[in-house]
Amino acid sequence: MDLLEKCRAYTRADEARDAGLYRYYPSFQGPSEGGRAVLDGAEVCMLGSNDYRALCSNLQVIGAAQDAVALYGTSAAGPRLLSGNLDLHEELEADLAGFLGYEAALVFATGYMANLGVVSALASSGDQVYLDENAHASLIDGARLAQASGATVRQFGHMSPDDLARQLAAAPTRSVLVATDGLFPMEGHLAPLAELVTVCEEYGATLLVDDSHGVGLFGRGRGVLQHFGIVGRVPVMTLTFSTSLASQGGAVLADARTINFLRHTCRPQIFSAGLSPADTAAAHAALREIRRGADSEPDALAAAEHLRRALDALGYDVAGGAGPLIPVRFSDEVTMLSAQRIMVDYGVFTNVPPPACESYQLVIACTDAHTPDVLEAVIGVFAALRDGLLSHYRREA
Secondary structure, eight states: TTTHHHHOOOOOOHHHTTTOOSSSSBBBOOBBBBTTTTTTTOOOEEEEEOTOOOOTTTTHHHHHHHHHHHHHOOOOSSSSTTTTTOOHHHHHHHHHHHHHTSSSSEEESSSSHHHHHHHHOOOOOOEEEETTTTTOOHHHHHHHHHHHOOEEEEEEEEEHHHHHHHHHHHHOOOEEEEESSSETTTTTEEEOOOHHHHHHHTOOEEEEEOTTTTTTTSSTTTTTHHHOOOOOOSSEEEEEESSSSSSSSSEEEEEEEEEEEEHOOHHHHHBBBBBOOHHHHHHHHHHHHHHHTTTSOOOOHHHHHHHHHHHHHHTTTEESSSSEEEEESSSSSHHHHHHHHHHHHEEEBBBBOOOOOOOEEEEOOOTTTOHHHHHHHHHHHHHHHHHHHTTTSSOOO
C-alpha cells in the first residue's frame, strides 16, 4: 500500500467540518489582553490560554523581547553547542537554577524538546523508565526514544504511588527513571509528589517532574516542588516557558554534572538552533516579574477556585483541584463540541482536548487577567448553556 494512503483515508477532521463541529486551529487576530482575544473578527473572553500570569502583554516582558531583537537580531542562528549559544541563554539558566533550587539548568528551544531530550538522553540500554499512565506526550515520546536505545519502558497507575512501589519492588535493576507531570493539564489535578518522592527514595529511582503548569503559580512562584516542600528531593525537573513565563522554549534543571552530561549528549539540544534572543529575554523578564510578585497569591488560582465552585453549583461535572485548569466533562464528543461552539457564539472561548486524548470535556484555563466581572459574565453564559441545549446533561442532584 502507498505510504500516503492513510493520509487520503483520514476523514475524521473533514466529517467534523461538514457537521460544523471542527474546533481546532482557531484563527485569532492580535494578542490576548485583559483576558480577551479576537477570534474571527469577534471579541471573546479567552479561557483557553496558558498565559496564567497574564505576562504576554506585560510591558516589561515585551520591552525585553524588543531590546533583545535590537541587540542580537531575530535568531541564535545555530545550535548552542557550536555557534548559537548566547550570554542571554546562560543568564536565564543561572537565574532559573537559583530561583527553583537547583545547581544548574539547560535551556531548550521548546518545552517539548526538553522532555524529549532529557528522557532519551538519560535512559538507554539496561535502564528502566516508569511513566505515569497519563504523562504528557513529550515524556511518552522521550521514553519511546529511550526504548529504541534499549531501555525498558513501563507505566504505573495514574497518580498511584502504591502501584509504582509495587512495580519497583519487582524491578530487576535500580537504574530507573520515574517521570510524571506535576500538574496534569487535561484534568487539573496535582500529582501526589510527596508520596512519589518517598517511593523513589526507597527504591533508588531517579524522579523527573515536569512542572510546566506549576512554576509561576504555586510555592511563591517556585512551583509544585516548593508547594509540597520537596525542593532538593527531586533530582530532575523540567518546565516550559509557554505558560507562566509568557514565551517560547523550555528548560531542564538538575545537578551540575547531569546538566553537563545533557549539554553534550542530548540530541534535541545538540542538533537544534538555540532559543531565539526575543524568546529568551521575554522568559527572563517574566521570571523577574514572577519573583517580584512572589509574596502575593496569583489571581489565576483565586479565579479558578471561584469559577470551579460556581460551575459545580450550576450542576456541571467539574474536575480539577487547586490549579488554574478546570475540566468540564460531557457525556460524548458531539455534546462537547456543540457546547464549545455555543460558548464561542456567546463570546467565551474554551479549549477542547486534542483528538488523541479521547476525552469529552471543555478545559478552562484561568489567568491573572480574569477579573470578577469577567468571571460573572462567563458564569452567566454557562448558566444559559445549561438551561438550553445541555439541560439534560446536568448531574443528578
